[in-house]
Amino acid sequence: MKITATEIFKSIELIRCQSPVVHNITNYVVMNNTANALLAIGASPVMAHAEEEVEEMVNIASALVINIGTLSEYWINSMFKAARQARKKGIPVILDPVGAGATAYRTKTARDLIHSEPPAVIRGNASEIMALYDDKSKTKGVDSAASSEAAIDMARRLSETHHCVVCVSGPTDYIVDKEKILKIKNGHPMMSRVTGLGCTASALCGAFAAVERQPFAATAEAMAVMGIAGEMAAEAASGPGSLQTYFLDDLYRLSEDDIHRRLKVED
Amino acid sequence: MKITATEIFKSIELIRCQSPVVHNITNYVVMNNTANALLAIGASPVMAHAEEEVEEMVNIASALVINIGTLSEYWINSMFKAARQARKKGIPVILDPVGAGATAYRTKTARDLIHSEPPAVIRGNASEIMALYDDKSKTKGVDSAASSEAAIDMARRLSETHHCVVCVSGPTDYIVDKEKILKIKNGHPMMSRVTGLGCTASALCGAFAAVERQPFAATAEAMAVMGIAGEMAAEAASGPGSLQTYFLDDLYRLSEDDIHRRLKVED
Amino acid sequence: MKITATEIFKSIELIRCQSPVVHNITNYVVMNNTANALLAIGASPVMAHAEEEVEEMVNIASALVINIGTLSEYWINSMFKAARQARKKGIPVILDPVGAGATAYRTKTARDLIHSEPPAVIRGNASEIMALYDDKSKTKGVDSAASSEAAIDMARRLSETHHCVVCVSGPTDYIVDKEKILKIKNGHPMMSRVTGLGCTASALCGAFAAVERQPFAATAEAMAVMGIAGEMAAEAASGPGSLQTYFLDDLYRLSEDDIHRRLKVED
Numbered sequence: 001m002k003i004t005a006t007e008i009f010k011s012i013e014l015i016r017c018q019s020p021v022v023h024n025i026t027n028y029v030v031m032n033n034t035a036n037a038l039l040a041i042g043a044s045p046v047m048a049h050a051e052e053e054v055e056e057m058v059n060i061a062s063a064l065v066i067n068i069g070t071l072s073e074y075w076i077n078s079m080f081k082a083a084r085q086a087r088k089k090g091i092p093v094i095l096d097p098v099g100a101g102a103t104a105y106r107t108k109t110a111r112d113l114i115h116s117e118p119p120a121v122i123r124g125n126a127s128e129i130m131a132l133y134d135d136k137s138k139t140k141g142v143d144s145a146a147s148s149e150a151a152i153d154m155a156r157r158l159s160e161t162h163h164c165v166v167c168v169s170g171p172t173d174y175i176v177d178k179e180k181i182l183k184i185k186n187g188h189p190m191m192s193r194v195t196g197l198g199c200t201a202s203a204l205c206g207a208f209a210a211v212e213r214q215p216f217a218a219t220a221e222a223m224a225v226m227g228i229a230g231e232m233a234a235e236a237a238s239g240p241g242s243l244q245t246y247f248l249d250d251l252y253r254l255s256e257d258d259i260h261r262r263l264k265v266e267d
Numbered sequence: 268m269k270i271t272a273t274e275i276f277k278s279i280e281l282i283r284c285q286s287p288v289v290h291n292i293t294n295y296v297v298m299n300n301t302a303n304a305l306l307a308i309g310a311s312p313v314m315a316h317a318e319e320e321v322e323e324m325v326n327i328a329s330a331l332v333i334n335i336g337t338l339s340e341y342w343i344n345s346m347f348k349a350a351r352q353a354r355k356k357g358i359p360v361i362l363d364p365v366g367a368g369a370t371a372y373r374t375k376t377a378r379d380l381i382h383s384e385p386p387a388v389i390r391g392n393a394s395e396i397m398a399l400y401d402d403k404s405k406t407k408g409v410d411s412a413a414s415s416e417a418a419i420d421m422a423r424r425l426s427e428t429h430h431c432v433v434c435v436s437g438p439t440d441y442i443v444d445k446e447k448i449l450k451i452k453n454g455h456p457m458m459s460r461v462t463g464l465g466c467t468a469s470a471l472c473g474a475f476a477a478v479e480r481q482p483f484a485a486t487a488e489a490m491a492v493m494g495i496a497g498e499m500a501a502e503a504a505s506g507p508g509s510l511q512t513y514f515l516d517d518l519y520r521l522s523e524d525d526i527h528r529r530l531k532v533e534d
Numbered sequence: 535m536k537i538t539a540t541e542i543f544k545s546i547e548l549i550r551c552q553s554p555v556v557h558n559i560t561n562y563v564v565m566n567n568t569a570n571a572l573l574a575i576g577a578s579p580v581m582a583h584a585e586e587e588v589e590e591m592v593n594i595a596s597a598l599v600i601n602i603g604t605l606s607e608y609w610i611n612s613m614f615k616a617a618r619q620a621r622k623k624g625i626p627v628i629l630d631p632v633g634a635g636a637t638a639y640r641t642k643t644a645r646d647l648i649h650s651e652p653p654a655v656i657r658g659n660a661s662e663i664m665a666l667y668d669d670k671s672k673t674k675g676v677d678s679a680a681s682s683e684a685a686i687d688m689a690r691r692l693s694e695t696h697h698c699v700v701c702v703s704g705p706t707d708y709i710v711d712k713e714k715i716l717k718i719k720n721g722h723p724m725m726s727r728v729t730g731l732g733c734t735a736s737a738l739c740g741a742f743a744a745v746e747r748q749p750f751a752a753t754a755e756a757m758a759v760m761g762i763a764g765e766m767a768a769e770a771a772s773g774p775g776s777l778q779t780y781f782l783d784d785l786y787r788l789s790e791d792d793i794h795r796r797l798k799v800e801d
Contacts, residue, residue: 029565029581031296035462040507045462046366047296050339053372060369072584072608074339099580102594105587193786195569195579239783240574249506252460298563302729307774312729313633314563317606320639327636341606516773519727 003182005263008221009256011212016042020062020210024203025049025079027069027098030196033244034065034203040251041225043207049075054082062210063091065203066119068109069098076109083117092120092209092218096202100124101131114162120215122158123167123202123223126151133158152176165215169201173223175216182220185264186227188234194244201226220265228262229254270449272530275488276523278479283309287329287477291470292316292346294336294365297463300511301332301470307518308492310474316342321349329477330358332470333386335376336365343376350384359387359476359485363469367391368398381429387482389425390434390469390490393418400425419443432482436468440490442483449487452531453494455501461511468493487532495529496521537716539797542755543790545746550576554596554744558737559583559613561603561632564730567778568599568737574785575759577741583609588616596744597625599737600653602643603632610643617651626654626743626752630736634658635665648696654749656692657701657736657757660685667692686710699749703735707757709750716754719798720761722768728778735760754799762796763788 021044026034031047038045048057051074058064064086066079086093097110110132114122122129126148133154148170155166155176168174173184191197204226208218233246250258288311293301298314305312315324318341325331331353333346353360364377377399381389389396393415400421415437422433422443435441440451458464471493475485500513517525555578560568565581572579582591585608592598598620600613620627631644644666648656656663660682667688682704689700689710702708707718725731738760742752767780784792 027581028295028562029569032299032462032566035296036507036511039460039462046369047294047337048366048370049337050372052340053338053370056370056372070581070583071587073586099582102580103582103587103590105584105590193573195566195573237783238780239786240570241779241782241786244570244782245508245512245779246505248508248511249504252506252508295562299566299729302563303774303778306727306729313636314561314604315633315637316604317639319607320605320637323637323639512775512779513772515775515778516771519773519775 002267003217003220003224003265005256005260008224008259011208011221012041012225012254014211015207018211019044020207021046021060022063022065022203022206022210023048023057023061024065025054025075025082026065026067026199029069030199033196034200036248037200037251038203038207040248041204041207043210049078051078051081054078055085058082058085058089058091061091063094063206065094065206066113067096067098067199067202068106069199071106071109079113080116083113087117092215093117094121094123094202094205094209095119096199097122097124097128097132098199100128107131118162119164120209121165121167121205121219123169123205123219125198126168126170129166129168130154148172148174152181165219167219167223169198169223173227175220175223177216181267183266184220184223184227185266186224186231186262188231190234190237190240190243191230193240197230224263224265225254228259231262232258269534270484270487270491270532272523272527275491275526278475278488279308279492279521281478282474285478286311287474288313288327289330289332289470289473289477290315290324290328291332292321292342292349293332293334293466296336297466300463301467303515304467304518305470305474307515308471308474310477316345318345318348321345322352325349325352325356325358328358330361330473332361332473333380334363334365334466334469335373336466338373338376346380347383350380354384359482360384361388361390361469361472361476362386363466364389364391364395364399365466367395374398385429386431387476388432388434388472388486390436390472390486392437392465393435396433396435397421415439415441419448432486434486434490436465436490440494442487442490444483448534450533451487451490451494452533453491453498453529455498457501457504457507457510458497460507464497491530491532492521495526498529499525536801537751537754537758537799539790539794542758542793545742545755546575546759546788548745549741552745553578554741555580555594556597556599556737556740556744557582557591557595557616558599559588559609559616560599560601560733563603564733567730568734570782571734571785572737572741574782575738575741577744583612585612585615588612589619592616592619592623592625595625597628597740599628599740600647601630601632601733601736602640603733605640605643613647614650617647621651626749627651628655628657628736628739628743629653630733631656631658631662631666632733634662641665652696653698654743655699655701655739655753657703657739659732660702660704663700663702664688682706682708686715699753701753701757703732703757707761709754709757711750715801717800718754718757718761719800720758720765720796722765724768724771724774724777725764727774731764758797758799759788762793765796766792
């Protein structure tokens with residue numbers, strides 16, 4: 001399977017035109033960034049975590065993004081409630097298992113969510129994806145210590161068991177399901193010096209999944225856009241501060257030609 | 268009623284000189300932006316939401332801004348407690364009913380706050396303002412779907428019933444009370460692609476209400492400054508990332524001459 | 535005691551090379567900034583506040599930063615739990631008593647933390663430091679109203695009683711322990727118009743304490759880097775918005791030569 005610049009840009013145009021509501025239950029650190037990235041690409045972010053309203057908010061959303069970056073019991077309950085409602089309504093759920101493997105609490109929460117309410121897409125770095133399957137892997141905080149290559153096997157097994165798409169992100173992003181794999185080689189090393197760009201990638205997966213019915217293609221498109229806007233921003237930036245600023249500008253201005261010239265995809 | 272560039276700038280000078288403490292009980296997404304906007308204009312933001320301390324914090328504040336963007340039970344209790352104390356102390360309360368109409372929980376919370384502790388100023392987009400009065404209006408997330416014109420009637424009724432100023436913000440901002448209306452036509456469409464600029468407007472209403480005793484004038488001045496700094500930033504920006512950065516710079520540097528040249532106000 | 539540009543840069547190189555995990559239990563307003571500052575200097579920030587996981591997160595961290603800027607009961611419990619575990623593991627704890635003196639709740643929390651789990655470093659402005667000792671001092675929000683000079687005596691007594699380093703930050707930063715004092719005169723007035731730069735300073739103390747075993751030197755180095763990057767950013771900035779952006783860029787790019795040319799330290 002391949003994705004083309006034309007297909008990616010068609011999805012961007014749909015996002016800009018439909019402005020789909022993307023409901024985020026995410027961590028405190030990145031709420032602002034991810035809301036801004038969703039707005040920049042053309043979506044309508046909402047953030048709501050109260051048990052009293054998550055189901056109703058899911059009902060007006062076209063995708064749900066769950067990110068476990070700053071967990072507590074109250075939020076976990078809302079995550080389950082929202083995921084259940086999203087599945088009932090048939091809207092795609094994206095799970096970002098931030099820090100899975102770093103503590104038992106995160107690992108368990110991510111695994112329980114996957115078992116009880118299988119998401120359409122799981123996006124994490126190699127350590128996090130491995131922690132969803134393998135008790136022996138250990139994350140160093142929220143960084144990726146494990147090799148991406150080693151995580152692909154876990155990703156495929158996860159995909160087979162739970163019928164979901166798994167994205168192992170890193171210098172190369174691997175989009176995996178039980179039958180196929182796609183590699184995206186866009187991005188820039190300086191992106192790892194800006195907090196929440198992984199979380200932003202997951203949020204963008206939500207925006208693309210809202211307009212593109214195939215979760216595999218939606219994830220690939222989102223990761224390509226993430227990498228392309230990120231490398232454009234990094235090339236112009238003097239450091240991670242300006243990278244974050246330019247990244248939002250570039251998401252907003254991204255043209256079909258930018259994507260055409262830069263897209264590095266392999267199957 | 269009219270407001271002039273000279274009056275607006277006089278209030279800015281008072282804010283810069285007095286550095287009034289503005290107490291914010293606001294949502295997680297925008298806390299950073301709104302604190303930065305308050306600092307940039309010259310005020311002293313504080314954020315505190317614990318039931319144990321909100322009353323004491325109100326006691327050292329010159330205005331209280333309540334924003335329901337990411338609600339939960341604990342925060343709602345603190346909002347009521349703080350609003351009650353603010354009314355007792357006679358300091359102005361600004362209410363931002365973010366997402367009212369999107370879920371019953373938000374609509375109810377906003378209405379209950381207004382009924383039990385009527386604020387000096389309510390600022391929201393057309394959908395949100397309509398949801399405070401009309402059960403049939405429905406918000407699409409936190410965006411404005413309804414026409415501003417249609418919301419003005421609701422705003423006037425709200426103002427009559429609760430003796431408050433209501434601002435319906437949008438491409439044109441309407442400042443409404445039971446007797447008069449003022450239209451501010453500053454701003455730029457790209458501002459809607461930056462998260463939390465509506466919340467920032469409400470925070471600025473708090474800063475102006477802290478130094479200007481007439482809530483109607485304070486609201487009009489804040490909205491004019493918001494629109495002027497926003498359009499200056501948008502004209503220089505390459506996208507929503509740089510817009511946010513320049514917006515804070517422009518708030519900080521805003522001169523009487525900038526306001527004089529750009530102010531678009533009509534009654 | 536003196537610190538030199540060479541020593542400071544050696545610590546930066548250690549941070550960049552070791553990428554130490556710095557665990558932050560901090561306030562909602564600044565989480566994003568402080569995570570970005572830690573990434574820009576080369577550290578690995580993690581944010582985790584759930585009682586279920588703070589001890590485990592401390593176990594993989596090289597420093598713990600506790601900031602009381604947006605307190606509530608649940609967070610306070612986690613702060614104590616994490617601080618206890620950090621002391622047990624022998625990793626340095628940095629305490630930022632944001633707003634101590636503004637409300638009894640904050641003052642009590644900060645004092646209780648210090649008494650029960652003495653941190654390696656306390657960093658606050660003059661008002662906050664005085665409030666840790668003196669019931670008569672009163673903070674105006676989170677700003678520094680008190681004179682830094684007056685706070686130094688309190689800092690020394692605090693240091694004697696609890697065997698910690700105390701940093702009184704302001705136009706001049708004073709690093710104090712029971713025997714010595716160091717003054718750092720870097721920085722720029724515009725920095726006070728950006729939210730969370732004090733909190734960022736405390737986070738950087740965590741990064742330096744993770745690689746430099748003497749808390750006094752670590753604190754002095756962190757405050758020097760903070761002031762130098764801040765003044766470089768402020769000189770290039772058009773206002774507080776661009777200051778924040780450039781600050782992260784400058785932290786990322788900081789060279790030994792930058793430090794050598796700019797360092798203003800006195801004992």
